[in-house]
Amino acid sequence: MIATFRYEFRMQIRRPVLWIVYGLTFAVTVAGFGHTYLDLNLGGDEGREPRPAMIVSAILLTSLLPIVYGCLLADRLVRDRRLGMTDVLDTTPAGRTGRLAGKYLGVCAATAVPLVLAYLGRAAAYAVTEGEPAALGWAAVILVTTVVPALLFVGALALAGPLLMPPLLFRVLFVVYWFWGNIIPATMMPTLSHSILSANSQYVAYGLLGFGHYRELPPNVILPPGGIVYGPWPGAALNFLRPEASPAVALLWIGVMIALAAAVLLLARLHTARTES
Amino acid sequence: MRIEISRLTKTYKGGVRALDGLDLDVPTGMYGLLGSNGAGKTTLMRILAGLLRPTSGTVRVGGHDITAADGRLAVQRTLGYLPQSLGVYPDLTARQFLDYIALLKGLDSRPSRRRRIGELLETVALTPDADRRLKGFSGGMLRRVGIAQALLADPRLLVVDEPTTGLDPEERIRFRILLSRLAGDRTVLLSTHIVEDVAQTCRSLAVLDKGRLVFRGEVGELVSRAERRVWTLTTSGPAPSQGRIVAALPEGAGTRYRVITPTAPGPSAQPAEPTLEDGYLALMEPGR
Incomplete structure (x- = not known):
C-alpha cells in the first residue's frame, strides 16, 4: 500500500494538467467572486477574527474546486487497465485491496495539494497581514475537520464512478451532481444540498466551530433563509437529512463522509473482484 | 521448479472452452509452448500467473496448488511474468518503474533494491536509458523493461507470453539470447506462435491446438x-x-x-x- 501510495502520488502530482486546470479554475473563481475571494479580511467586522475568516475561506474554496478535484481523479483507477498494467500488478504478491487503498490515498493526496496550498497560503497571508498567527492553527483544524472528510468522499466517488462508465461521461455527470447535490438552494428542488449527505455541508463550521455566532457574513455566502442556524430549510424537501447543527451532528457528518467513502471503495473493490475471471 | 498440470479446463463466460482437459508436466529449464492464435496458450499462461481461475483441474507449481489462494500467493512470490501486451506508466522512467514493481514484489530494502535494478538494467542493456521516461521507449526497449520487471525478485518461474511479437529481427535475436541465458536453474515457459523462437531457444516443447495438448516432447521429435x-x-x-x-x-x-x-x-x-x-x-x- 505504501509503495502504491508513493508512486501514485508522484505520478499524479507531476501531471501538468493538474496545475493548469487548478490554475485556470482559481483564476475564473477570482474573476467571478472578485473582491470576496481576494479579501483576506473575510467574515465582516467580526470576521477580523481568524476563525470565521478561515471558515469562510474554506467555504469558498470547497464550493467549486472539488469539481476540479473530482474530474482530475476520474481516470486514475481505470487507467491501469487502459495502460495494460493490471496483469503485471496482479501478478505481484501485493493484494488488490492494499493497492486500491494506496492508489486512493496517493492520488487523492496529490490532487488535493494545490487546493491545500491555496488554502494554507491564504491563511498564511491572513496571519501576516492581520498579525494573527492563530489563523494558521484554525486553518489546520478546519482543513482536517471540514475539507479532508469532503475530499475523502469526493475522491472515492471520482475513482470508482468511471468503473461503471467512461471517464468523460462521469465527469459530466459529476459536475451535474456537484451543483445539484451541493450548491443549489434546498428550496429550488429536492436536493442533497446542505444535508448530512452533502460534501459541501457546513455542519462542522456551525456545529463544532461556532460559525453561527459571527453574524456579519459576505454577501456571496449562501445561508439558509432565516439566519444563522444551520439545519432544516423551511419548505424544502428531504429536510430529514438536514438536522440542526450541533457538535454531535458535525461529528456525524464527518463519520458519514468517511463511511460513504469506505462504502464506495468497497463497492469498487467488489467490482474489480467480479471482473476477475 | 516443476509445473504439473492435470485435466485442466477453462471455460469462459459464453461457453468458449479455451482449455480442454490439459495434462502437462513442465520441467526446469527453457520450455516452449507453441500453438496458433486461439489455441489456449495465453489462457494457460494467465492461469499459471494466477490471473485466471481454472474451471476444473489442478495446477501445481513447485508443489503449490495455484487454484488455492495461499498457493497462488506462494507462486506469485517466485514468479516473473511478462504478459503478451505489457503496459507501463509512461511518465515514469525505466528505473522508477522497476523500483515501483520491485516494491510491490516485496523488495523492501532500498540498497538491495537499487542494486538489483542496476543489475537488471545492465542485463537488458538499458543502463544508458534508465532515467528516460518510458513514453519515449521503442517496442523492443519496452519488452526489455518487461523482462527486467519479471526478473526483479529473481523468480524460479518465468512465464513469458509472445515476447517477440512486433520486434524487429535484431531485437528478436537479442531477446532470444537473453531468455536462453536466463533459463539456467529456473523454469522459463515461453509461449509463442513463432516457431523460430522455440527452435532457437528450447530443447522441449508442447503444442496446443484448440485448447488441447497435441504434442509434448523434444524439439527433435517434433522435427521428425x-x-x-x-x-x-x-x-x-x-x-x-x-x-x-x-x-x-x-x-x-x-x-x-x-x-x-x-x-x-x-x-x-x-x-x-x-x-x-x-x-x-x-x-x-x-x-x-
Whole structure:
C-alpha cells in the first residue's frame, strides 16, 4: 500500500494538467467572486477574527474546486487497465485491496495539494497581514475537520464512478451532481444540498466551530433563509437529512463522509473482484 | 521448479472452452509452448500467473496448488511474468518503474533494491536509458523493461507470453539470447506462435491446438514428424496441388516450392531436411 501510495502520488502530482486546470479554475473563481475571494479580511467586522475568516475561506474554496478535484481523479483507477498494467500488478504478491487503498490515498493526496496550498497560503497571508498567527492553527483544524472528510468522499466517488462508465461521461455527470447535490438552494428542488449527505455541508463550521455566532457574513455566502442556524430549510424537501447543527451532528457528518467513502471503495473493490475471471 | 498440470479446463463466460482437459508436466529449464492464435496458450499462461481461475483441474507449481489462494500467493512470490501486451506508466522512467514493481514484489530494502535494478538494467542493456521516461521507449526497449520487471525478485518461474511479437529481427535475436541465458536453474515457459523462437531457444516443447495438448516432447521429435514429408519442387507451371505449400521462392523463370506431403508432389520433387516449422505444420495438418 505504501509503495502504491508513493508512486501514485508522484505520478499524479507531476501531471501538468493538474496545475493548469487548478490554475485556470482559481483564476475564473477570482474573476467571478472578485473582491470576496481576494479579501483576506473575510467574515465582516467580526470576521477580523481568524476563525470565521478561515471558515469562510474554506467555504469558498470547497464550493467549486472539488469539481476540479473530482474530474482530475476520474481516470486514475481505470487507467491501469487502459495502460495494460493490471496483469503485471496482479501478478505481484501485493493484494488488490492494499493497492486500491494506496492508489486512493496517493492520488487523492496529490490532487488535493494545490487546493491545500491555496488554502494554507491564504491563511498564511491572513496571519501576516492581520498579525494573527492563530489563523494558521484554525486553518489546520478546519482543513482536517471540514475539507479532508469532503475530499475523502469526493475522491472515492471520482475513482470508482468511471468503473461503471467512461471517464468523460462521469465527469459530466459529476459536475451535474456537484451543483445539484451541493450548491443549489434546498428550496429550488429536492436536493442533497446542505444535508448530512452533502460534501459541501457546513455542519462542522456551525456545529463544532461556532460559525453561527459571527453574524456579519459576505454577501456571496449562501445561508439558509432565516439566519444563522444551520439545519432544516423551511419548505424544502428531504429536510430529514438536514438536522440542526450541533457538535454531535458535525461529528456525524464527518463519520458519514468517511463511511460513504469506505462504502464506495468497497463497492469498487467488489467490482474489480467480479471482473476477475 | 516443476509445473504439473492435470485435466485442466477453462471455460469462459459464453461457453468458449479455451482449455480442454490439459495434462502437462513442465520441467526446469527453457520450455516452449507453441500453438496458433486461439489455441489456449495465453489462457494457460494467465492461469499459471494466477490471473485466471481454472474451471476444473489442478495446477501445481513447485508443489503449490495455484487454484488455492495461499498457493497462488506462494507462486506469485517466485514468479516473473511478462504478459503478451505489457503496459507501463509512461511518465515514469525505466528505473522508477522497476523500483515501483520491485516494491510491490516485496523488495523492501532500498540498497538491495537499487542494486538489483542496476543489475537488471545492465542485463537488458538499458543502463544508458534508465532515467528516460518510458513514453519515449521503442517496442523492443519496452519488452526489455518487461523482462527486467519479471526478473526483479529473481523468480524460479518465468512465464513469458509472445515476447517477440512486433520486434524487429535484431531485437528478436537479442531477446532470444537473453531468455536462453536466463533459463539456467529456473523454469522459463515461453509461449509463442513463432516457431523460430522455440527452435532457437528450447530443447522441449508442447503444442496446443484448440485448447488441447497435441504434442509434448523434444524439439527433435517434433522435427521428425515431418521426416520424409518435406519436398522442394521448382516449376514454372502451376503450384503443386498436392500437400501444403510452406514456402515459395522465385527462381529464374519459375518458382521453387517447399511442400509438406507424404508423397512426392511431382516427378522432379526432391526430398528436403525438415525444420521445426515443418514438423509443427505437419503436426497441425488437417486429418493428420
